Amino acid sequence: MPQRPDLSSIELDPRAREVLREIVMQHISSGEPIGSRTLAKCGRFQLSPASLRNVMADLEDLGYLQQPHTSAGRVPTDRGYRFFIDHLMQSRGLSPRDREAIDHEVEHASEMDHVLHLASSLLSKMSDQVGLVFMPNLLQFAIRSMDFVLVAEKKIMAVIVGANGVVVNKLIETRLAFSRDELEKISRYITVEFAGCTLELIRRRLIRMTEQERTQHDHILQKTIALGIEAVDDVAPFEHELYLEGATSILNKPEFSDAVSLRRTFLALQEKEKLVDLLETCLRSDGLQVLIGSESDFTQIHNFSIVARRYGSSTAPLGMVGIIGPMRMEYARMAPLVDYLSRALSRKIEEEQEQES
Amino acid sequence: MPQRPDLSSIELDPRAREVLREIVMQHISSGEPIGSRTLAKCGRFQLSPASLRNVMADLEDLGYLQQPHTSAGRVPTDRGYRFFIDHLMQSRGLSPRDREAIDHEVEHASEMDHVLHLASSLLSKMSDQVGLVFMPNLLQFAIRSMDFVLVAEKKIMAVIVGANGVVVNKLIETRLAFSRDELEKISRYITVEFAGCTLELIRRRLIRMTEQERTQHDHILQKTIALGIEAVDDVAPFEHELYLEGATSILNKPEFSDAVSLRRTFLALQEKEKLVDLLETCLRSDGLQVLIGSESDFTQIHNFSIVARRYGSSTAPLGMVGIIGPMRMEYARMAPLVDYLSRALSRKIEEEQEQES
DNA sequence: TCTGGCACTCGTAATTATTGAGTGCTAACG
DNA sequence: CGTTAGCACTCAATAATTACGAGTGCCAGA
Numbered sequence: 001m002p003q004r005p006d007l008s009s010i011e012l013d014p015r016a017r018e019v020l021r022e023i024v025m026q027h028i029s030s031g032e033p034i035g036s037r038t039l040a041k042c043g044r045f046q047l048s049p050a051s052l053r054n055v056m057a058d059l060e061d062l063g064y065l066q067q068p069h070t071s072a073g074r075v076p077t078d079r080g081y082r083f084f085i086d087h088l089m090q091s092r093g094l095s096p097r098d099r100e101a102i103d104h105e106v107e108h109a110s111e112m113d114h115v116l117h118l119a120s121s122l123l124s125k126m127s128d129q130v131g132l133v134f135m136p137n138l139l140q141f142a143i144r145s146m147d148f149v150l151v152a153e154k155k156i157m158a159v160i161v162g163a164n165g166v167v168v169n170k171l172i173e174t175r176l177a178f179s180r181d182e183l184e185k186i187s188r189y190i191t192v193e194f195a196g197c198t199l200e201l202i203r204r205r206l207i208r209m210t211e212q213e214r215t216q217h218d219h220i221l222q223k224t225i226a227l228g229i230e231a232v233d234d235v236a237p238f239e240h241e242l243y244l245e246g247a248t249s250i251l252n253k254p255e256f257s258d259a260v261s262l263r264r265t266f267l268a269l270q271e272k273e274k275l276v277d278l279l280e281t282c283l284r285s286d287g288l289q290v291l292i293g294s295e296s297d298f299t300q301i302h303n304f305s306i307v308a309r310r311y312g313s314s315t316a317p318l319g320m321v322g323i324i325g326p327m328r329m330e331y332a333r334m335a336p337l338v339d340y341l342s343r344a345l346s347r348k349i350e351e352e353q354e355q356e357s
Numbered sequence: 358m359p360q361r362p363d364l365s366s367i368e369l370d371p372r373a374r375e376v377l378r379e380i381v382m383q384h385i386s387s388g389e390p391i392g393s394r395t396l397a398k399c400g401r402f403q404l405s406p407a408s409l410r411n412v413m414a415d416l417e418d419l420g421y422l423q424q425p426h427t428s429a430g431r432v433p434t435d436r437g438y439r440f441f442i443d444h445l446m447q448s449r450g451l452s453p454r455d456r457e458a459i460d461h462e463v464e465h466a467s468e469m470d471h472v473l474h475l476a477s478s479l480l481s482k483m484s485d486q487v488g489l490v491f492m493p494n495l496l497q498f499a500i501r502s503m504d505f506v507l508v509a510e511k512k513i514m515a516v517i518v519g520a521n522g523v524v525v526n527k528l529i530e531t532r533l534a535f536s537r538d539e540l541e542k543i544s545r546y547i548t549v550e551f552a553g554c555t556l557e558l559i560r561r562r563l564i565r566m567t568e569q570e571r572t573q574h575d576h577i578l579q580k581t582i583a584l585g586i587e588a589v590d591d592v593a594p595f596e597h598e599l600y601l602e603g604a605t606s607i608l609n610k611p612e613f614s615d616a617v618s619l620r621r622t623f624l625a626l627q628e629k630e631k632l633v634d635l636l637e638t639c640l641r642s643d644g645l646q647v648l649i650g651s652e653s654d655f656t657q658i659h660n661f662s663i664v665a666r667r668y669g670s671s672t673a674p675l676g677m678v679g680i681i682g683p684m685r686m687e688y689a690r691m692a693p694l695v696d697y698l699s700r701a702l703s704r705k706i707e708e709e710q711e712q713e714s
Numbered sequence: 715t716c717t718g719g720c721a722c723t724c725g726t727a728a729t730t731a732t733t734g735a736g737t738g739c740t741a742a743c744g
Numbered sequence: 745c746g747t748t749a750g751c752a753c754t755c756a757a758t759a760a761t762t763a764c765g766a767g768t769g770c771c772a773g774a
Contacts, residue, residue: 035767048717053768071724071767110528147506149516149544152709157524159506159516167514167526171467184541187506248627251620259616263608270605352509392736405748410737428736428755 021088035073078293091332106344112165124246129325131245134279138238147187158231309342378445392430435650448689463701469522481603486682488602491636495595504544515588666699
């Protein structure tokens with residue numbers, strides 16, 4: 001029977017766990033590969049560098065560590081980070097000051113749109129990473145109201161308030177002229193009739209209505225339908241939105257200190273589609289999500305990590321908030337930050353909903 | 358009497374002008390310092406390198422050229438670029454394709470807000486520089502209309518359309534409840550009464566009205582005034598906006614290929630206040646404006662140049678459009694581009710105004 | 715099982731050598 | 745007198761060399 005148990009299936013022995021934790025933590029704070037000497041000097045182990053080397057060699061065999069090159073210390077792998085986050089990390093929770101800052105921002109902004117924008121730059125500032133707020137396509141969510149405002153003759157502004165509190169404007173150029181009175185009636189009718197429906201549904205119902213018998217004879221109803229269809233027709237204004245704030249924060253990260261990786265990283269953040277795809281799949285699961293390096297296409301290529309969480313109640317429309325940064329980031333601080341912010345947003349949205357009803 | 362005339366006051370002699378033009382053009386397209394050999398090889402001069410060296414030495418004495426170091430070719434100074442732009446540059450005008458592209462974008466977007474945003478990214482794409490669109494503080498401009506829409510109980514959305522066609526939303530939480538009917542009346546009253554006034558003026562007049570005798574007895578007027586004041590009270594939503602699009606375009610410019618200058622440049626673009634100050638002073642003068650390097654605080658520090666022009670008719674609200682890039686940019690192409698786009702925007706705004714009246 | 719010792723690896727930094735583009739000056743030429 | 749060929753000189757950039765040292769793996773002894 002071999003001395004060493006089957007390491008791939010069993011948990012790491014306590015000493016190895018401590019060593020791994022220490023390496024990850026030190027590497028997160030210094031950014032440098034960690035050698036056996038440095039590790040011995042930290043004082044948490046009553047072991048010589050040589051013994052630590054043995055442990056480290058084991059951890060490397062198991063895929064938790066790797067060496068950039070032969071004569072360098074060790075660096076955690078994706079798997080190492082993953083193990084750290086799942087089993088070793090002890091997050092300190094959020095400082096009261098930070099909580100207050102978040103609460104303050106979220107409370108004070110009145111428009112949902114602003115709140116989301118603020119949230120993303122707040123995240124960026126507090127984390128010193130790239131802050132991320134994703135709001136999916138509005139089409140799939142219910143609306144709260146739809147109003148029409150006369151801007152100029154034959155120019156009407158549709159003001160649609162989504163159930164998530166986001167306001168979308170859309171300027172419509174009409175063939176027919178509408179009076180303020182008519183618009184007032186139409187607004188009231190549509191809001192009463194369709195509040196709580198998704199835009200997609202509204203559109204289908206409006207189209208169905210054009211074919212109905214009684215519509216043919218009701219002039220004002222015809223105009224209503226025409227205008228309503230115009231309002232929900234072009235999907236462009238309702239597309240998802242992705243706020244990425246604080247891209248410049250990566251300028252200070254040592255892993256992006258050379259021109260090439262800076263270039264690559266900025267270009268990567270530019271391609272929002274891929275990120276949107278990723279976030280859309282993330283929307284399905286609740287709870288804090290951490291994606292490390294190779295765990296998704298997007299993060300793999302660029303060696304990013306993403307810490308994100310869904311916001312919004314399960315009944316209300318949802319989105320994602322989070323941060324993007326290098327794999328080497330302070331997960332212990334990021335996790336509670338993202339977590340708390342997403343809860344604050346969710347609370348805000350729920351309050352809005354209650355207020356409305 | 359010395360052979361050479363007083364060179365600082367008199368125009369350059371024709372040969373020197375040709376040499377300067379050629380150097381600037383070659384340097385713009387290659388980015389490298391230009392030596393006498395390279396210059397001789399271009400074929401436009403029937404002169405030996407040695408003779409060209411003499412001319413170049415003169416141009417250097419006059420401050421139009423400089424040498425990065427002793428054993429390098431020459432590079433234009435700010436003054437060299439300035440002379441080039443004022444006297445030597447022959448801009449080719451815009452290609453029909455480019456004109457069409459601009460016209461298309463500007464025509465098709467319906468909301469002024471979008472137009473401005475699009476304009477800035479269009480500029481960025483077409484110029485491969487950073488596109489810039491500046492919309493000054495809305496407070497100083499007249500409004501076209503102001504409408505109030507009921508969003509939830511005690512939550513009202515003010516929809517203000519500026520004379521420049523820009524729409525601003527503002528969510529107001531009121532103490533009193535408003536009915537849809539009331540809001541309709543109030544919207545009508547305010548729009549009729551105050552269309553054409555600046556927000557600042559409206560605010561002052563509303564405040565004056567609170568003190569007037571007859572207001573005390575008119576309940577609905579009181580509510581109107583209260584709501585109106587709320588709408589124009591907090592200036593934040595009316596602040597200037599500055600769209601900077603395509604910051605990543607500088608990633609490809611050789612002058613920013615090292616990490617340090619990349620860093621510096623991104624941080625510089627982040628500080629929008631300084632740029633806003635600069636653009637605000639630019640607003641005063643009409644016509645295409647080119648700021649080179651040392652000619653303004655902002656451009657001096659970062660070795661940028663700015664090509665910009667005012668948009669909007671003289672009667673209508675104004676803003677600036679333009680591009681920011683390294684001093685070494687194709688002015689001959691940028692000038693007509695910015696010029697044409699600003700005219701297209703102005704035309705659009707004037708059309709809107711006519712339509713409205 | 716742990717530890718000190720030792721030979722070995724290999725990236726980084728510093729040093730030096732080499733190259734070549736470009737200049738200014740001078741003297742000769744038409 | 746303007747133009748040009750020739751030449752010595754400068755100096756950044758590149759390449760080659762060297763030195764250094766942090767870190768490793770392995771082995772033998774406690």
